[in-house]
Structures are given as C-alpha cells and as structure tokens.
Amino acid sequence: MKKVVLITGGSSGIGKSVGEFLTDKGFVVYGTSRNPDKIKNHSFPLVALDVNNSATIEAAVAEVISKEGQLDVLINNAGMGITGPIEETPTQEMRKVFDTNLFGAIDVMKAVLPQMRKQQSGLIINVTSIAGYMGLPFRGIYSATKGALEIVTEAIRMEVKNFGVEVTNVAPGDFATNIASGRYHTPVFENSPYKKVYQENLDLMDAHVDSGGDPIEMAKAIYKVINTSKPKIHYKVGDFMQKFSIVLKKILPDKVYEKLLMNHYKL
Incomplete structure (x- = not known):
C-alpha cells in the first residue's frame, strides 16, 4: 500500500519541493495552505489548513483520513520568520511566530496522533532550522521557536514510541525559498541605536536566502528519513559550514563561539 503523506505549508518553498518529490516517488501526498483555492497548477492536492486555527487542523486531518483511510507521514513544515532587535520587536509579533512555529506544529501533531496510534504506525517529521541550535542576533525569536520545537520533538518522541510512532527533526540551513517575503520584519527605525548594524544584517540574511541551496x-x-526504519532524533541539511557551526558550539567555550558569531555578523 502506498504511504499517505500530509505536508503543512505545502504550497511553496520547501513544502512544495518535498511534495513534488514524494509524489514522483509514488507517495500519496496532500499539502496544506490557508487558501488552497488561490494556488494554481499544483502537482498534488492541497487542503485548507491554518496552523493557528485548531478547527481547520482537525478538518484537514479528517479529510485526508476519510479519503485515504490512513495517514502514515506528517511533515510539519508550515512556519514563518521574524527579524529584528529583540528590544524593538513587538511582543505581540513574537507571540504570533511562537503560535505558528511551535504551538501550530504541536496542534497538528496532536491531531494526527490518534490515527497513527490506531494504525500502530506513523512518522512525524518536524522541520526546524539550523538557526534553532544557536541564538542568532536579530533572529533570536525565530531561533527560539525552532529550538523549542527541537526540544518538544525529543520529548514527544519518547512519549509515543510505544505506540509504533516515530518522531524526528530535520533542520535545514539556508535554502532559496520565499521565506524572506513572508516573515515579519521589525522596521529599521531612523532613530534606532541598532539602525546601521540591523540593516547590514538584514541585507546579509536576504543574501544568504537568495544564494541558498536548492530545496x-x-x-x-x-525521502531518506521516510525510508529509514529507525530514524535518528536530529537531522541537519545544509552546507558544510552551516552544519559545522553546530559542532563548533559544542566544542568551543561559550564566549569564543559568541565572538565567532559576532565577527560573522559584524557586531
């Protein structure tokens, strides 16, 4: 039997690339979008789902199970970015990103687990970020949401293992997607003490995305994780230096590592 896959945030970027690839490999793939009717020429079906609306989550999961009778893989990919000095970023905007990147992902996991427990099988892949392994200047809130999802994955993985359900993280580095256009930017205020360095870092972030890897x-x-019988807890996908930065954080003294980051971001 073909495995049934649900991908949140499947209308563009990494989610779309994953969905197209898995469809070509013979999986039954459903993506999600807040407004699927607006998405044209998509190679796999999209169902309506907003990770900040639990009713839409329940409805989308129920629709897939009703049509297919099973749900084998959840790829928790929906997310949003946020940039800005923490001092100048509205707390309300920070909460929105936590609601999307952390609590939204948790709510989707909660929605699929009863079916996976019933099947006594299933795989949940949480798409996090290499940025979640370190506090990055002007991206601290985004780093925090992804780091929190990594830790939640570690916990829920142990809680559901006896039900035959596997949970893992896949943390991408910089990839060429439209994430920059959809994230919340704290404005560069004319009278801000962070004005010059924040603008420089915004330009650097956008350059990294534009020159990022192919999704x-x-x-x-x-695809490789799905075909692994016993997935690892953490996977990282990115160029050598992005992955090596995590290794450096583990082996270097905290202040030495901080100095490396500050030099990189010209702080």
Missing part, C-alpha cells in the same frame, strides 16, 4: 536537497533528505 530539492531537503526533499531528498526527507
């Missing part, structure tokens, strides 16, 4: 690399990595 197909994430698709290949996720």
